[in-house]
Amino acid sequence: MIERKDAMQRVRLAHTRSLLDELRRAGPLSRAELVQRTGLSRTTLFDIIADLLARNVVVEREPVVEGQRGRGRPSSAVSLNPAAGQIVGIDLGRARINAVVANVGHDILAGGSRKVAASAAPSRRAAAAIALVEELVERHGVDLSTLEAVGLGLPGLVRDPGRPDGSHGLTTAARRTVDRFREHFGAPVVADNNSHLAALAEATWGAAQDSGNVVYVRWSDGVGGGLIVDGRPVRGAHGAAGELGHVSLDPHGEPCPCGGRGCLELRIRTSALIAECTARGEPVEEVAGLLDRAAAGAAIPAAVVRDAAGLLGHVIAGTVVQLDPSRVVIGGDLGRLGDLVLDPVRQAIRRLAIPRHPRRLEVVAARLGDDDGALGAVAAVLRHGAPDPQLAPPGAAGGPGRPGSRG
Amino acid sequence: MIERKDAMQRVRLAHTRSLLDELRRAGPLSRAELVQRTGLSRTTLFDIIADLLARNVVVEREPVVEGQRGRGRPSSAVSLNPAAGQIVGIDLGRARINAVVANVGHDILAGGSRKVAASAAPSRRAAAAIALVEELVERHGVDLSTLEAVGLGLPGLVRDPGRPDGSHGLTTAARRTVDRFREHFGAPVVADNNSHLAALAEATWGAAQDSGNVVYVRWSDGVGGGLIVDGRPVRGAHGAAGELGHVSLDPHGEPCPCGGRGCLELRIRTSALIAECTARGEPVEEVAGLLDRAAAGAAIPAAVVRDAAGLLGHVIAGTVVQLDPSRVVIGGDLGRLGDLVLDPVRQAIRRLAIPRHPRRLEVVAARLGDDDGALGAVAAVLRHGAPDPQLAPPGAAGGPGRPGSRG
Numbered sequence: 001m002i003e004r005k006d007a008m009q010r011v012r013l014a015h016t017r018s019l020l021d022e023l024r025r026a027g028p029l030s031r032a033e034l035v036q037r038t039g040l041s042r043t044t045l046f047d048i049i050a051d052l053l054a055r056n057v058v059v060e061r062e063p064v065v066e067g068q069r070g071r072g073r074p075s076s077a078v079s080l081n082p083a084a085g086q087i088v089g090i091d092l093g094r095a096r097i098n099a100v101v102a103n104v105g106h107d108i109l110a111g112g113s114r115k116v117a118a119s120a121a122p123s124r125r126a127a128a129a130i131a132l133v134e135e136l137v138e139r140h141g142v143d144l145s146t147l148e149a150v151g152l153g154l155p156g157l158v159r160d161p162g163r164p165d166g167s168h169g170l171t172t173a174a175r176r177t178v179d180r181f182r183e184h185f186g187a188p189v190v191a192d193n194n195s196h197l198a199a200l201a202e203a204t205w206g207a208a209q210d211s212g213n214v215v216y217v218r219w220s221d222g223v224g225g226g227l228i229v230d231g232r233p234v235r236g237a238h239g240a241a242g243e244l245g246h247v248s249l250d251p252h253g254e255p256c257p258c259g260g261r262g263c264l265e266l267r268i269r270t271s272a273l274i275a276e277c278t279a280r281g282e283p284v285e286e287v288a289g290l291l292d293r294a295a296a297g298a299a300i301p302a303a304v305v306r307d308a309a310g311l312l313g314h315v316i317a318g319t320v321v322q323l324d325p326s327r328v329v330i331g332g333d334l335g336r337l338g339d340l341v342l343d344p345v346r347q348a349i350r351r352l353a354i355p356r357h358p359r360r361l362e363v364v365a366a367r368l369g370d371d372d373g374a375l376g377a378v379a380a381v382l383r384h385g386a387p388d389p390q391l392a393p394p395g396a397a398g399g400p401g402r403p404g405s406r407g
Numbered sequence: 408m409i410e411r412k413d414a415m416q417r418v419r420l421a422h423t424r425s426l427l428d429e430l431r432r433a434g435p436l437s438r439a440e441l442v443q444r445t446g447l448s449r450t451t452l453f454d455i456i457a458d459l460l461a462r463n464v465v466v467e468r469e470p471v472v473e474g475q476r477g478r479g480r481p482s483s484a485v486s487l488n489p490a491a492g493q494i495v496g497i498d499l500g501r502a503r504i505n506a507v508v509a510n511v512g513h514d515i516l517a518g519g520s521r522k523v524a525a526s527a528a529p530s531r532r533a534a535a536a537i538a539l540v541e542e543l544v545e546r547h548g549v550d551l552s553t554l555e556a557v558g559l560g561l562p563g564l565v566r567d568p569g570r571p572d573g574s575h576g577l578t579t580a581a582r583r584t585v586d587r588f589r590e591h592f593g594a595p596v597v598a599d600n601n602s603h604l605a606a607l608a609e610a611t612w613g614a615a616q617d618s619g620n621v622v623y624v625r626w627s628d629g630v631g632g633g634l635i636v637d638g639r640p641v642r643g644a645h646g647a648a649g650e651l652g653h654v655s656l657d658p659h660g661e662p663c664p665c666g667g668r669g670c671l672e673l674r675i676r677t678s679a680l681i682a683e684c685t686a687r688g689e690p691v692e693e694v695a696g697l698l699d700r701a702a703a704g705a706a707i708p709a710a711v712v713r714d715a716a717g718l719l720g721h722v723i724a725g726t727v728v729q730l731d732p733s734r735v736v737i738g739g740d741l742g743r744l745g746d747l748v749l750d751p752v753r754q755a756i757r758r759l760a761i762p763r764h765p766r767r768l769e770v771v772a773a774r775l776g777d778d779d780g781a782l783g784a785v786a787a788v789l790r791h792g793a794p795d796p797q798l799a800p801p802g803a804a805g806g807p808g809r810p811g812s813r814g
Contacts (some may be wrong), residue, residue: 246719247724247725247728314655322651324645352668
């Protein structure tokens with residue numbers, strides 16, 4: 001008898017977990033959406049939800065309109081109890097730190113940014129990020145008493161690619177930064193490359209929400225990227241996937257700081273575009289000047305951007321041929337120029353990526369702003385395992401979550 | 408009470424399925440390996456195996472030596488009952504048809520090949536493949552009375568990339584061929600591109616067995632490929648992933664039959680290498696002559712192959728930067744040349760794929776022979792859902808399996 005009861009409870013727990021996982025990853029959902037996503041029967045699902053509502057693990061949210069075309073009648077959505085856990089997302093970018101505070105119900109409670117000198121030491125950058133979060137928490141009156149975890153985006157290589165498949169160990173520099181945040185916040189820290197995180201944010205809340213196969217490029221002074229295959233972010237065997245900026249256009253080209261030669265990034269990073277404008281006789285003031293002049297249709301800056309977008313398109317066409325995505329998303333400073341950048345990429349794909357394959361492939365601009373990396377850091381925490389609802393009832397002074405236990 | 412019993416049975420069934428799935432995918436395994444792969448406790452696992460042995464769903468196989476270094480003591484392996492189902496794997500290549508007959512216990516019962524004219528009509532090629540399978544079955548006395556499914560490898564595009572995410576509909580030509588085989592064999596047919604299938608075969612039985620992130624290239628007259636990310640074959644949003652041969656080396660290069668320009672395949676397909684040998688003053692006789700002369704170290708053919716491998720290496724370096732695999736496998740006719748081909752690829756990756764990332768990446772030759780596509784067709788069937796053991800007891804004249812019911 002005891003064994004039978006155990007078995008029943010295990011099935012019920014498995015169903016409950018799959019429902020809670022959906023709510024963590026996707027945010028508030030109607031019961032109809034939950035039926036579709038979990039594959040559970042209405043009876044089972046409604047029964048589990050009633051139980052979770054009674055235990056305050058989930059809550060009803062304000063009505064949302066069901067259906068993509070707004071034809072359905074409003075129905076209430078179910079959400080994880082927002083009080084159950086807060087998440088801090090930080091993007092420790094080279095020139096700017098972004099931070100957001102969110103909760104497990106997908107509410108963004110606060111957000112802001114702060115400039116840092118590109119030359120600032122890692123410890124100073126970490127201190128600035130901590131000060132920014134404290135300021136946000138204070139200003140918006142956020143309660144971090146059930147802080148679940150901190151998501152942390154870092155530029156460059158976060159995991160050590162010298163390690164074998166699956167170990168995904170952090171680099172020494174990343175580990176030091178992670179330790180600093182863990183000590184300060186007293187919560188687990190989930191760290192990843194900030195371009196990977198921006199890709200995840202676009203897939204969760206932005207331009208790639210409904211697409212399972214995505215190539216994301218973050219084009220600013222660096223050229224980073226993130227790939228999503230069959231709904232899952234691609235990390236690679238050593239955590240070093242997605243570096244579109246270091247695809248070599250010319251094996252005999254100029255040396256790149258990465259150690260390679262002729263990398264795409266050398267040709268299209270914003271500093272190279274600014275230099276190119278000067279070389280063609282129309283100097284621009286920094287990145288803002290380049291973007292403003294190109295957006296205004298000034299002949300030389302616009303041509304420089306178009307030519308660079310064509311090179312990016314050449315590389316992306318190779319990616320399309322190999323990964324066959326349904327969506328290409330261009331983010332970063334340059335993504336904001338819209339069709340000026342998107343059209344040359346579309347054209348390169350049409351010309352080069354097996355034109356006989358009439359793929360349904362959209363090339364779109366990213367939808368999120370400068371906080372994409374910080375939002376992605378929150379999404380990364382939400383993708384990791386939730387604290388067990390039986391172990392840590394919401395509102396209780398339970399331990400922090402257990403990110404890293406899955407994924 | 409009834410509900411509780413149902414719940415118990417569901418848990419037991421789920422465990423049984425995960426065990427049977429492992430045996431289908433990986434072949435005979437020791438109990439220790441099964442404990443590791445399924446995550447089930449020894450007690451649960453041994454109990455389920457005893458039940459399955461009693462019901463003849465699985466059988467004990469001859470002792471295998473446990474452990475990679477052969478230090479363990481021999482222990483018997485458990486296998487799906489080989490009598491439970493046969494699988495026919497066919498690779499309908501452009502110049503040669505390969506076929507194998509296997510069973511769900513991973514025994515290869517028969518195999519052979521037959522040349523076909525590249526100009527032969529699809530219906531003649533299908534007829535030749537069917538005749539080949541019948542000859543093999545007759546010669547080796549194979550009983551196909553519980554034929555589960557036919558796996559079918561086809562060159563080129565098998566799925567229609569004009570369709571949206573997830574539909575994976577076959578092209579009209581592929582559908583006609585599939586229908587022909589289904590009618591003849593009276594069994595479901597699983598079809599895919601033969602390079603994708605060769606990649607799957609190498610991951611199941613060959614050079615990429617223990618690697619979750621693999622770039623596979625099949626280099627013969629065409630240059631195809633297959634990608635494996637986190638243990639799963641990459642199909643792409645429209646089933647058109649892995650076409651490394653159509654990465655463009657030069658956006659202004661010569662037109663390719665695919666509609667693109669400057670594709671890698673135009674530069675390194677065997678026919679181009681043969682022409683290049685002639686142009687450099689040392690004509691070779693067909694592919695066999697090229698391979699023999701290059702393997703023998705003849706200066707010009709070897710240099711032509713090395714140069715071509717360098718171009719392939721340039722493209723693969725870009726793939727490595729984006730996907731971060733732990734293994735690159737080179738198959739096809741050229742893969743057989745070993746280091747003559749592998750070394751320039753290794754060198755290009757070392758020079759171009761972010762040399763500051765000290766990745767543990769092996770570049771190796773494929774281990775399987777000409778039957779890799781046919782073996783991959785068998786592996787594709789084994790990766791699809793098994794017939795429910797409760798619905799179709801082995802040995803009974805049950806219906807065929809249900810490939811396609813899972814993805």
